[in-house]
Amino acid sequence: MTDDDPYILGGPQPHDFWAESVAERVLEREPEDPIVIKGGISPSGVPHLGNMNEVLRGYFVAEALRGRGRTVKQVFTADDRDPLRKLPRKLADLDGNIVGLGDVDAGALGRNLGKPYTAIPDPFGCCDSYGEHFSNLIERSADALGIDVEMVSNTERYESGAFEEVTRTLLEGREEARNVLANYQDKVDDDYVPFRPICAECGHVTETNAVTSVDLDAGTVEYVCGDIEAGGQVIEGCGHEGTATFREGKLPWRFEWPAQWQVLGVDFEPFGKDHAEGSWPSGVDISRNVLGDEPPLGMAYEWFTLDGEPFSSSAGHVIMVQDVLEFLEPEVLRYFFTKDPSRARDFSVERADQLVDEFDAFERTYFEDDDERTAAAYPPVAATVDEHPIRLPYTFAAVLGMTDDGDLREAMARRENHIPDEATEGDVAAALSRVEYARTWAERTDNAYNYRLATDLPPVEFDENTEAALDDLAGVVEAGRDGEAIQSEIFETARSHDMDPGDLFTAGYRLFFDTEQGPKLGPFLAELDRAFVVRRLRREG
Numbered sequence: 001m002t003d004d005d006p007y008i009l010g011g012p013q014p015h016d017f018w019a020e021s022v023a024e025r026v027l028e029r030e031p032e033d034p035i036v037i038k039g040g041i042s043p044s045g046v047p048h049l050g051n052m053n054e055v056l057r058g059y060f061v062a063e064a065l066r067g068r069g070r071t072v073k074q075v076f077t078a079d080d081r082d083p084l085r086k087l088p089r090k091l092a093d094l095d096g097n098i099v100g101l102g103d104v105d106a107g108a109l110g111r112n113l114g115k116p117y118t119a120i121p122d123p124f125g126c127c128d129s130y131g132e133h134f135s136n137l138i139e140r141s142a143d144a145l146g147i148d149v150e151m152v153s154n155t156e157r158y159e160s161g162a163f164e165e166v167t168r169t170l171l172e173g174r175e176e177a178r179n180v181l182a183n184y185q186d187k188v189d190d191d192y193v194p195f196r197p198i199c200a201e202c203g204h205v206t207e208t209n210a211v212t213s214v215d216l217d218a219g220t221v222e223y224v225c226g227d228i229e230a231g232g233q234v235i236e237g238c239g240h241e242g243t244a245t246f247r248e249g250k251l252p253w254r255f256e257w258p259a260q261w262q263v264l265g266v267d268f269e270p271f272g273k274d275h276a277e278g279s280w281p282s283g284v285d286i287s288r289n290v291l292g293d294e295p296p297l298g299m300a301y302e303w304f305t306l307d308g309e310p311f312s313s314s315a316g317h318v319i320m321v322q323d324v325l326e327f328l329e330p331e332v333l334r335y336f337f338t339k340d341p342s343r344a345r346d347f348s349v350e351r352a353d354q355l356v357d358e359f360d361a362f363e364r365t366y367f368e369d370d371d372e373r374t375a376a377a378y379p380p381v382a383a384t385v386d387e388h389p390i391r392l393p394y395t396f397a398a399v400l401g402m403t404d405d406g407d408l409r410e411a412m413a414r415r416e417n418h419i420p421d422e423a424t425e426g427d428v429a430a431a432l433s434r435v436e437y438a439r440t441w442a443e444r445t446d447n448a449y450n451y452r453l454a455t456d457l458p459p460v461e462f463d464e465n466t467e468a469a470l471d472d473l474a475g476v477v478e479a480g481r482d483g484e485a486i487q488s489e490i491f492e493t494a495r496s497h498d499m500d501p502g503d504l505f506t507a508g509y510r511l512f513f514d515t516e517q518g519p520k521l522g523p524f525l526a527e528l529d530r531a532f533v534v535r536r537l538r539r540e541g
């Protein structure tokens with residue numbers, strides 16, 4: 001493995017928690033404080049959970065470095081001077097609701113193809129530009145996870161002159177830049193110039209063949225506004241011939257990335273494996289051999305899938321942090337990102353219960369065992385490490401979500417010994433807060449827990465035989481049987497009344513949920529207040 005291999009977690013590691021191993025790799029490079037960790041994204045489509053790798057992977061390394069007494073700054077670049085090349089099919093409003101183009105001012109987008117994201121009106125009308133809207137969403141997602149990142153707008157940095165010096169270096173050495181790039185990319189012609197001026201007339205970000213001459217003394221370039229190729233389509237240029245300063249354009253991505261490393265002093269950056277074979281090796285080469293810098297430590301991470309399919313912003317197969325935090329506690333979602341980034345995995349909404357169970361076990365290990373991985377990974381995941389919070393099993397919390405009655409929820413949780421006698425009121429409230437998460441999950445996935453206990457007796461009419469069976473069943477419950485026993489007694493009772501057991505279950509669901517079906521009835525009834533169940537089976541209230 002060379003120093004520039006981004007698969008840094010590929011071999012044996014010194015620590016059980018990957019972020020600890022990566023932190024040590026960062027420190028071997030003897031960086032100065034503050035150590036800068038970067039993530040970044042081009043603001044197209046929906047900033048979904050998959051994109052949060054750019055924030056969370058860096059966060060765990062940042063925390064490992066802070067644990068070693070270092071000062072760390074986590075920055076996130078919105079590559080918002082990139083041009084909009086095609087209309088996104090899905091967008092997200094500031095609350096994280098995903099909408100189609102038909103729900104926004106799509107015309108404003110269509111008229112602005114080829115322009116930088118920050119020069120395009122916000123299709124929702126709430127922010128200064130489309131680019132800023134997107135950045136706000138990223139920032140809100142990071143905030144919701146309690147992660148402090150400094151947002152950096154590329155456009156703002158170009159305008160302020162922060163990129164001026166590195167642009168000058170690249171234009172001065174454009175011959176060398178071209179030669180290096182040609183090792184990684186086809187179509188690097190003699191007219192390739194590593195600077196794309198923004199046309200003063202039509203506002204398009206021109207291509208790398210637009211510059212006709214460079215005046216290093218004046219700090220300007222001459223250009224002709226030509227056509228832009230965008231995904232098989234051509235966005236027509238206006239033919240304008242003009243002059244642009246080094247602040248009035250952008251570097252091509254292959255150069256912009258290493259330029260960002262220089263301007264921001266980046267020490268470590270995680271990135272998706274799509275960059276690992278492309279802009280990473282060229283960026284390292286450009287950084288070292290054209291800019292004369294030492295590139296940062298890079299780490300390629302694997303993508304994860306969403307319920308078994310790749311995230312697709314355009315197909316709407318995405319989920320945003322804000323959505324996830326309606327059914328998972330923030331610590332559970334942070335925990336998901338503690339998993340080894342070098343392995344592909346799935347984020348399953350359907351089986352969110354499994355992730356929560358895993359998290360609960362992870363937390364238990366931290367408090368009860370002596371384990372290197374959890375000792376390192378739990379503190380940055382948890383809100384506090386002072387004491388082991390009471391955790392209701394997630395699916396049990398989903399069962400409690402079938403009733404709105406807070407007292408009943410607590411009574412059921414106590415009966416199942418999920419709440420210890422000595423728990424304070426605050427502890428109990430914190431434990432019960434999981435119920436709303438689990439209930440949202442049940443509603444969202446419409447799974448076996450998506451039922452509501454009818455508080456009042458629904459309007460029911462049964463024949464005499466069914467009424468007699470229900471009365472018998474009331475007697476069984478009154479005798480204090482456990483869930484499985486009640487379940488089999490329902491079958492027995494139906495048989496002894498010459499009923500189809502299915503009909504007796506349906507009668508039960510009618511009484512308790514006012515529906516034709518529901519959860520496994522016996523165990524559910526065993527969880528409820530016994531007097532209430534008996535009264536309801538006798539149709540008395």
Ligand SMILES: [Zn+2]
Pocket residue numbers: 094122124125126127128132133
């Ligand atoms: Zn907005």
Ligand SMILES: [Zn+2]
Pocket residue numbers: 199200201202203204225237238239240
């Ligand atoms: Zn133009």
